[in-house]
Amino acid sequence: MSGQMISDARVLALIEAYGADPAMFPDAERSGARARMTDHPERFAAALETARQMDALLGGMPEIATPGHLRSALIASAPQPAPVRKFSWKLPVWIPAGALASLTVGLFAGMSVAQPATTQDEQAEAAVYASLGFDTYTLDLEEEALQ
Amino acid sequence: MAFSSDLDRITRAAAGDPAAVSSLVDRYSSGVLALATRMLGDASEAEDVTQETFLRAWKALPGWEPRAKFSTWLHRVALNLCYDRLRKRREVTMEILPERTDPAMNPAELLDQSQRVRAVEDAISHLPERQAAALTLCALQGHTQAEAADIMDVSVEALESLLARARRTLRASLLERAAS
Numbered sequence: 001m002s003g004q005m006i007s008d009a010r011v012l013a014l015i016e017a018y019g020a021d022p023a024m025f026p027d028a029e030r031s032g033a034r035a036r037m038t039d040h041p042e043r044f045a046a047a048l049e050t051a052r053q054m055d056a057l058l059g060g061m062p063e064i065a066t067p068g069h070l071r072s073a074l075i076a077s078a079p080q081p082a083p084v085r086k087f088s089w090k091l092p093v094w095i096p097a098g099a100l101a102s103l104t105v106g107l108f109a110g111m112s113v114a115q116p117a118t119t120q121d122e123q124a125e126a127a128v129y130a131s132l133g134f135d136t137y138t139l140d141l142e143e144e145a146l147q
Numbered sequence: 148m149a150f151s152s153d154l155d156r157i158t159r160a161a162a163g164d165p166a167a168v169s170s171l172v173d174r175y176s177s178g179v180l181a182l183a184t185r186m187l188g189d190a191s192e193a194e195d196v197t198q199e200t201f202l203r204a205w206k207a208l209p210g211w212e213p214r215a216k217f218s219t220w221l222h223r224v225a226l227n228l229c230y231d232r233l234r235k236r237r238e239v240t241m242e243i244l245p246e247r248t249d250p251a252m253n254p255a256e257l258l259d260q261s262q263r264v265r266a267v268e269d270a271i272s273h274l275p276e277r278q279a280a281a282l283t284l285c286a287l288q289g290h291t292q293a294e295a296a297d298i299m300d301v302s303v304e305a306l307e308s309l310l311a312r313a314r315r316t317l318r319a320s321l322l323e324r325a326a327s
Binding site: 013016017018019024026050051053054057058060061062063064065066067070071073074075077078079080081 | 160161162163164165168169172173176177180181184194197198201202205208209260263264267268282285286287292303307308310311314315317318321
């Protein structure tokens with residue numbers, strides 16, 4: 001907004017709301033208001049003087065800092081880190097030992113009774129069946145051959 | 148520890164990172180406390196409001212919407228808590244003082260420094276609540292018009308009107324005190 005586009009009434013309204021310092025005015029109107037005030041200082045002198053008095057009073061107000069006890073209380077009320085869970089085996093030690101022994105026996109038994117496939121095709125089919133949980137395909141082939 | 152943004156602080160604070168929590172407290176607690184002190188005119192109540200505000204903030208952190216501005220949200224919570232307390236005090240209603248606009252009188256000249264600070268603090272805390280909030284946020288805490296309007300959930304035009312009325316009422320109040 002240019003100096004020509006802002007009215008005296010608007011400049012007075014800005015002074016009344018934001019004080020005497022144009023830096024506090026809204027960005028869009030600041031330069032226009034400043035130009036108007038420079039061009040016609042007599043029109044705004046009284047309003048500026050009143051605003052300066054109030055600005056001085058407000059500017060003299062002390063800063064408020066957070067006292068230490070309040071800071072501590074605020075921090076203490078914050079979310080706490082999730083506790084790190086330390087792994088500890090709570091069941092009797094014979095349970096995992098038994099499971100491991102069963103697994104070993106099962107693997108050994110399975111490897112002992114497994115029969116090798118005879119050709120490449122049969123090996124491939126045996127692998128497919130084995131992956132599906134069957135291990136009887138080669139036995140079936142042998143039975144068919146005997147018949 | 149350096150944080151890249153408030154969102155970074157919030158994310159880490161939600162996970163319980165003590166440095167992020169301290170950073171949020173150090174960054175925002177004085178502003179919240181100052182707002183509550185000016186609004187309520189009572190240091191103890193202002194501390195209560197600050198604690199309640201941060202408690203609500205901690206609860207809100209895990210589901211924080213990344214686009215929201217933490218500072219604005221926090222001040223808005225504090226302001227609403229102040230409004231609640233002021234409404235509970237409503238039995239002592241402050242009548243709006245008549246506006247005395249005698250330009251020859253300067254309240255700053257009629258009071259000495261310590262009286263002046265006390266008088267201004269007291270007068271602000273007795274302003275109508277929305278005027279007190281507008282004046283505190285803009286004139287004392289340096290929020291932009293847009294930020295203050297957002298915190299107060301009003302338009303910038305409404306904020307401007309509140310500011311003008313606040314300054315007039317404050318001046319009249321101070322002149323009244325100085326004269327008595």
